[in-house]
Amino acid sequence: MAPEARIRAALTNCATALCAGAVALSSFSIGAEAARRHHYSRIAPEIAAPPPRALPYPQLALPFEIPGAQYLPLAWSEVAGWSDDDHLAAYKAFRASCKSIAAQPPPVVEPKIVEPKAIGGSLSEPCRIAKSLELSDESKARAFFEEHFSPLRISRLGEADGFVTGYYEPVLDGSHVQTDVYNVPVYRRPSNLFVRGFKQDALSLPNKGPVYRKIGRRKLVPYYDRGEIEDGAIAGRGLELGWLKDPTDLLFAQIQGSARIKFDDGSTIRINYDAYNGYPYTAVGRILIERGIIPKEEMSMQKIREWMAQNPDGAKELRRQNRSYIFFRQVNLSDKDEAVGAQGIPLTAGRSIAVDKSLHVYGTPFFIEGELPIDSEKSKTPFHRLMIAQDTGSAIIGPARADLYFGAGQEAGRVSGRLRHNMHFVMLVPKSLDPVARGSRLPLPDPRPSAKIAKLFPQTAPVPEQKAGVAQAAKASDAAKPSDAAKSGAAASTVSQARDAALAVVSPVPLPEPRPAIKPVREQRKHVRRRTSPQ
Numbered sequence: 273m274a275p276e277a278r279i280r281a282a283l284t285n286c287a288t289a290l291c292a293g294a295v296a297l298s299s300f301s302i303g304a305e306a307a308r309r310h311h312y313s314r315i316a317p318e319i320a321a322p323p324p325r326a327l328p329y330p331q332l333a334l335p336f337e338i339p340g341a342q343y344l345p346l347a348w349s350e351v352a353g354w355s356d357d358d359h360l361a362a363y364k365a366f367r368a369s370c371k372s373i374a375a376q377p378p379p380v381v382e383p384k385i386v387e388p389k390a391i392g393g394s395l396s397e398p399c400r401i402a403k404s405l406e407l408s409d410e411s412k413a414r415a416f417f418e419e420h421f422s423p424l425r426i427s428r429l430g431e432a433d434g435f436v437t438g439y440y441e442p443v444l445d446g447s448h449v450q451t452d453v454y455n456v457p458v459y460r461r462p463s464n465l466f467v468r469g470f471k472q473d474a475l476s477l478p479n480k481g482p483v484y485r486k487i488g489r490r491k492l493v494p495y496y497d498r499g500e501i502e503d504g505a506i507a508g509r510g511l512e513l514g515w516l517k518d519p520t521d522l523l524f525a526q527i528q529g530s531a532r533i534k535f536d537d538g539s540t541i542r543i544n545y546d547a548y549n550g551y552p553y554t555a556v557g558r559i560l561i562e563r564g565i566i567p568k569e570e571m572s573m574q575k576i577r578e579w580m581a582q583n584p585d586g587a588k589e590l591r592r593q594n595r596s597y598i599f600f601r602q603v604n605l606s607d608k609d610e611a612v613g614a615q616g617i618p619l620t621a622g623r624s625i626a627v628d629k630s631l632h633v634y635g636t637p638f639f640i641e642g643e644l645p646i647d648s649e650k651s652k653t654p655f656h657r658l659m660i661a662q663d664t665g666s667a668i669i670g671p672a673r674a675d676l677y678f679g680a681g682q683e684a685g686r687v688s689g690r691l692r693h694n695m696h697f698v699m700l701v702p703k704s705l706d707p708v709a710r711g712s713r714l715p716l717p718d719p720r721p722s723a724k725i726a727k728l729f730p731q732t733a734p735v736p737e738q739k740a741g742v743a744q745a746a747k748a749s750d751a752a753k754p755s756d757a758a759k760s761g762a763a764a765s766t767v768s769q770a771r772d773a774a775l776a777v778v779s780p781v782p783l784p785e786p787r788p789a790i791k792p793v794r795e796q797r798k799h800v801r802r803r804t805s806p807q
Contacts, residue, residue, distance in 0.1 A: 280541035338631055344425040351423050351698055353641050353656025354674075355414075362637065362658035363402070365623040369660055370399035372615050384708035391633040394702040399635070415561035417658070421637065421700035427672045434672025434697035436640065438688025439528045439626065439665075441611045441680035446514040446519050446533040453514035456522050458533070461547045461599040462506055465495060476614075479666045480630065480710070483550025495549040497595035509776055513543060513602055520580045522593055523556075526575065526598035528613040529665060532680060543600040551595035553667040559593055572649070573689025596666065610679065613663030621679030626663035631671050636661045638674065642695035649690055658700075672697040 348354060373395055398420040407413050427434055447454035466484045468479050484492040496505040498699070514533045516522055525531035529545040557576055560566045566575050580587035603612055610618040613626070616636035625638060639658050646653040659676065668675055676691065678684040 295444070310705055323413055332387040338426070338671050340429050341631075342429050343427075346423040346425055346698065348418055348423060349640060351641075352696070353654070354423075354639065357639075358411045358657055358658055359411065359414040359417060359621075359635060359658060360407065361623055362660065363407055363416060365620040365660040365662070366608070366635070366637060367399075367402050368617050368620065369615060369662055370395075370402055372617050373399050373635050374403070391636055391705065394704045395633065395635050397704060398702055417637065417700060420703055422638070422703060424701050426697050428670050431672075432643045433642075433694040434640075434674065435670070436644075436676055436691060436693055436695050438673050438676045438678055438691035439679050440688045442521065442525050442528055442531045442685060443681055444516055444525065444531055444533050446516050446535055448514060448535055448537075450512075450515050454517055456516040457512045457543055458514050458516060458520050458522060458525075458543065459501070459506065459511045459599050460513055460601060462509065462511060465547060465549070465599070466492065467547075477547045479664060481550070483548065496597075497549065497551055497592075498597045499592040499595070501549070501597050502592070514661060515540065519591065520587065523594075524577075525600075527667075529598070529663070529712035531600075532607070540607060542603045542605040542609075542611070544603050545598060545614070546601035547599045548666060549595075549597040549599075551597070553596045554594040555667070556590050556594055558751075559590060569657075571692065574686065612676075613677075615662045616660060619677050620660070621657055621677060621684070624658070624662045624674035624677040625659040626665045626668050626677070627661040628668050628670055628673060632661055637700035637787055639698040639700065640674065640676075640695050641698070642693065644695075645690045645790055646687060655695070742784045 312368055340771065342622050393689055400421065402416065405412075405416065407416065446458070450457070461477075462485075463472060463484045466472055466486050467474075467481070468484075483495045484490060485495045514535070516577070517523075525543075533543065534540050557566070557571050557573075560572060560576065560579065562567045565579065578589070597672065605618070610621060613619045613624060613634075614629065625640075627636075627638075637658055637660055639656070641656040643652040644655040645651050661672070661674075663675070663677065665675055674697070675686070678688045
């Protein structure tokens, strides 16, 4: 090959190589730019979060609420029979409850957690004042309740009245050992009785919810019911506190929650409710009414006793319909002391009541008013009395449900056994929880805008006058006919102005349109054709 041809071929090859390199570099830069844009399009830019908007109203605790209840604030003059009661006797019972309330640790108040019960720890303030007041005057005791409490009519939702029954402390004959006559055991709480969330040796167990017995270390099964216990499921374990004559005596002692057992050697023991076997209470009197054995209007504890004494086999079957079984503990009380309630203090005959523990707090005063058969079975004795919640029971369920305590002995048993009546309930609420007073401290809403601003920027539906103006403008528009060529232009212009003026007042201020979301446009990658070097 000639020298000129060789030089020309070399220059051509160099030019080709330089072009290929430039193309490669440009392709790399285009790909890098596309990758960079793709990366930033997938990652949203970090925007600082806006500061939390402060609410215009202060955060106030809500008024108390009792589930399933309805209540109405009253004036003291509207409480029927309030002035006729012995308020000094109620004051002494209230001070007894205050001893237990003062011994309790103060409740732990956590933010944004609602107190599960209505009264909570608000009774501590009236109790603090009552601790320093040794009152002996009835009028001063009445003034104390009126000064520190507010009356609140309370009942179950949809009902006008509450419901009361009575209970007492039976006095029963018993024996320390089992004999042919005394062969009904009174059991203490078994060691294999277990409630979730409580230790087996806890001093107080709930009177609601499931109860189990442990088999081994982990297996839990429902505890024995009344029929299984009467058949000897826990016999022979040394759980007997004493022995009674009649299983009906034990049934009614379990219904009352306490009893006195007098032994043949002259000694006496006092027993109180300690635990139950987890089954709901079934009223044997209601079963007799449903079966048509005893009319509802004649039902009483004495009637049940008489029927059970006359029908031993039927009494056994009737007892087992109530699968609930109560276990007792022995308490150190003399014969002069009253029974100890669930609050841990001796009850006061005629002033202590048992309430639903899940809804109410021990120490809460309740004024109960109505008519009860106190003097005889058919009498309607006026009953208006301030009572103090100091006890509970598995059959006491509801916001206006109470069991009135009448003391110990046969006469108290006869009176309490006749009570199954509707009564008016007035709950005394501490002034710190008064719904009327708390409502007066709630903030008012923001003030309304001025009349000028409201007229320029109405945000509600047009008033009838404005609607009439728009309708008249529409009729004027329809009245313009094509035949009136000379007046059509002027009429159309007038109608248009009237309609625009009416719509300017009626239409609300238009809100700005949201900013459109613009999707990033992906650039198309350019395809570069490479030149091939000549052979």
